[in-house]
Amino acid sequence: MRELAARQAGLVARSQALALGLTPSQLRAEVSAERWLPAGRRSLVVRPCGRDDRPDLWLAVLECAPQAARGSAPRAALGGVTSLHVAGLEGIAGDGLVHVCAPKSSHPVSTTSDDVSP
8 A cells, every 4th residue: 555655646546445455444444533534535645745746646547537446557547738748748838737538437526626736
């Protein structure tokens, strides 16, 4: 869990935690004790993010295809202008949104800017 959270800016999808062997009651206990914080509808902040991490990007990926986020690799990915900016492309204007590519079978959920901040 620790390694997964480190790769994902401190965030883990609930489905990922369950796939790693935690039970729903263990997840509820961690949230109730405020060791972990809900982020979005289906994700959790399980450790502080690093200075250069972008939890807003990871939240978008994890929330967009939560059922695909089993194990360690969600099937959704950054797309469009967002992926170009993350890859280092300069000189192209963004629209302020996080663009995500997800399988047709996913059921994205809306998040607000209050869910997690960069």
